[in-house]
Amino acid sequence: MDSYDVLVIGGGPAGYVAAIRAAQLGFKTACVDAFERNGKASLGGTCLNVGCIPSKALLDSSEKFEMIAREAGEHGIQVDGATVDLGKMLGRKESVVDKLTGGVAYLFKKNKVTSIHGLGRLVRQDGEAWIVDAAGKEVRAKNVIVATGSSPRALPGVPFGGNIVDNSGALAFEQVPAQLGVIGAGVIGVELGSVWRRLGAQVTILEALPGFLLAADEAVSKEALKQLQKQGLDFHFGIKITEVQQDESGVTVTYEEKGQPVTTRFDKLIVSIGRVPHTAGLGAQEVGLQLDERGFVKVDDHFRTNLPGIYAIGDVIGGPMLAHKAEEEGVAVAELLAGQAGHVNYAVVPWVIYTSPEIAWAGLTEKQAREQGHKVKTGQFPFSANGRALGHGDPRGFVKVVADADTDKILGVHMVGPNVSELIGETVALMEFGASAEDLGRTVHAHPTLSEVVKEAALATDKRALHM
Numbered sequence: 036m037d038s039y040d041v042l043v044i045g046g047g048p049a050g051y052v053a054a055i056r057a058a059q060l061g062f063k064t065a066c067v068d069a070f071e072r073n074g075k076a077s078l079g080g081t082c083l084n085v086g087c088i089p090s091k092a093l094l095d096s097s098e099k100f101e102m103i104a105r106e107a108g109e110h111g112i113q114v115d116g117a118t119v120d121l122g123k124m125l126g127r128k129e130s131v132v133d134k135l136t137g138g139v140a141y142l143f144k145k146n147k148v149t150s151i152h153g154l155g156r157l158v159r160q161d162g163e164a165w166i167v168d169a170a171g172k173e174v175r176a177k178n179v180i181v182a183t184g185s186s187p188r189a190l191p192g193v194p195f196g197g198n199i200v201d202n203s204g205a206l207a208f209e210q211v212p213a214q215l216g217v218i219g220a221g222v223i224g225v226e227l228g229s230v231w232r233r234l235g236a237q238v239t240i241l242e243a244l245p246g247f248l249l250a251a252d253e254a255v256s257k258e259a260l261k262q263l264q265k266q267g268l269d270f271h272f273g274i275k276i277t278e279v280q281q282d283e284s285g286v287t288v289t290y291e292e293k294g295q296p297v298t299t300r301f302d303k304l305i306v307s308i309g310r311v312p313h314t315a316g317l318g319a320q321e322v323g324l325q326l327d328e329r330g331f332v333k334v335d336d337h338f339r340t341n342l343p344g345i346y347a348i349g350d351v352i353g354g355p356m357l358a359h360k361a362e363e364e365g366v367a368v369a370e371l372l373a374g375q376a377g378h379v380n381y382a383v384v385p386w387v388i389y390t391s392p393e394i395a396w397a398g399l400t401e402k403q404a405r406e407q408g409h410k411v412k413t414g415q416f417p418f419s420a421n422g423r424a425l426g427h428g429d430p431r432g433f434v435k436v437v438a439d440a441d442t443d444k445i446l447g448v449h450m451v452g453p454n455v456s457e458l459i460g461e462t463v464a465l466m467e468f469g470a471s472a473e474d475l476g477r478t479v480h481a482h483p484t485l486s487e488v489v490k491e492a493a494l495a496t497d498k499r500a501l502h503m
């Protein structure tokens with residue numbers, strides 16, 4: 036029987052990173068992953084295959100189309116008759132995914148991680164080790180890391196299939212739907228809705244909650260909603276879905292809005308109402324692996340489950356369902372196994388939504404900071420006062436810095452605007468080091484760059500922004 040120091044179940048961002056880091060630290064490591072794309076093994080999990088990467092590839096392609104077809108004129112560039120070759124656009128997305136999933140396979144080889152394609156199932160404890168069925172063959176492992184991820188949540192009684200799709204289906208429509216319904220105005224719903232709106236769909240987004248992005252700073256969610264509505268995304272909040280019926284040509288959705296029944300017909304319906312932990316086929320129940328009431332694997336702050344030698348990380352343990360959070364947990368658990376001080380600072384995990392304008396934040400919102408008892412000061416600076424943003428032709432949005440009025444420590448940074456997915460990184464690093472608004476405001480930022488808006492927002496916390 037093959038025997039490993041570390042066996043990782045799941046080859047997504049949590050699992051593949053844990054496997055690479057474990058191998059770097061000298062453990063004999065294997066990773067068993069069941070994901071298949073186009074009938075073939077494909078490492079990288081949800082993120083690389085049907086999540087972060089393909090969605091961003093399509094967001095970029097559709098944004099380029101929007102720029103060429105609708106915005107180039109403003110720059111004095113006349114383009115008549117721009118059209119979309121959807122097959123080619125989807126083909127490009129697939130080739131980006133191929134490169135990255137192939138890249139993980141290469142990294143496994145390079146780091147001598149044994150890659151096993153198939154299901155991993157916990158079988159029994161054997162002394163200090165575990166016996167795991169890895170793709171139909173039993174292997175022995177001193178430590179097992181469960182990184183089995185999450186799956187899309189379906190509406191109760193409405194299975195995915197036909198014209199009702201999850202994230203995978205929404206990344207592969209063969210033609211642009213004329214009428215597209217999206218249930219759920221969360222990150223995935225607005226990103227995928229944006230892709231198809233830019234390519235020509237009429238997009239209606241139905242959300243049960245009373246408002247948009249309630250987890251974000253209020254100023255940011257208000258501005259982002261205004262910008263997304265301006266583009267034609269038709270949002271409905273506080274609605275209750277009462278019936279979903281599909282036939283060959285589309286889907287009929289009935290919902291209650293402000294107490295009134297409404298019936299709408301869509302060609303396609305994306306259901307993006309959250310994700311549920313994926314433990315099917317893992318053998319959790321059989322070996323007594325403890326899950327919480329929502330199905331997440333229960334862990335302590337060192338990623339230990341209730342069973343000795345079994346650890347869990349990534350989407351399957353809950354918390355922010357983000358690839359970078361999953362990756363950091365992968366590094367941390369491997370380092371803890373090696374007796375090091377692996378640790379994830381959940382207080383400054385960046386959130387990014389890749390709409391146009393982009394939305395990004397890290398740390399506390401103004402409301403959270405006040406609720407936690409901080410005396411708060413804030414500084415806000417608009418992209419409309421920044422030369423680079425004006426040159427780009429995209430001066431929408433702003434950066435807002437939330438700082439402690441007594442200590443000047445940065446508590447949170449909130450952004451909506453061009454390229455803020457990249458701008459947030461600087462502030463995350465500063466917060467990681469406990470920087471003050473003064474530190475950020477006195478740091479030299481290249482001119483002309485969008486990053487000057489971040490510096491100015493920090494200066495604005497003391498009412499000394501220079502360019503406004």
Ligand code: FAD
Nearest residue numbers: 045047048049069080081086087155184349350356357358
């Ligand atoms: P997963 O990526 O789900 O990987 C789990 C793997 O385990 C899968 O390959 C699965 O097949 C395999 N598996 C499950 N059970 C078994 C078993 N018993 N045996 C063997 N293998 C098994 N996050 C971001 O940070 N940025 C983004 O831009 C972003 N965009 C997203 C867009 C979409 C459309 C979606 C759906 C998600 C997006 N996410 C994004 C979230 C991100 O994809 C997840 O947080 C991340 O993939 C979680 O990583 P993971 O390794 O925990 O799980």
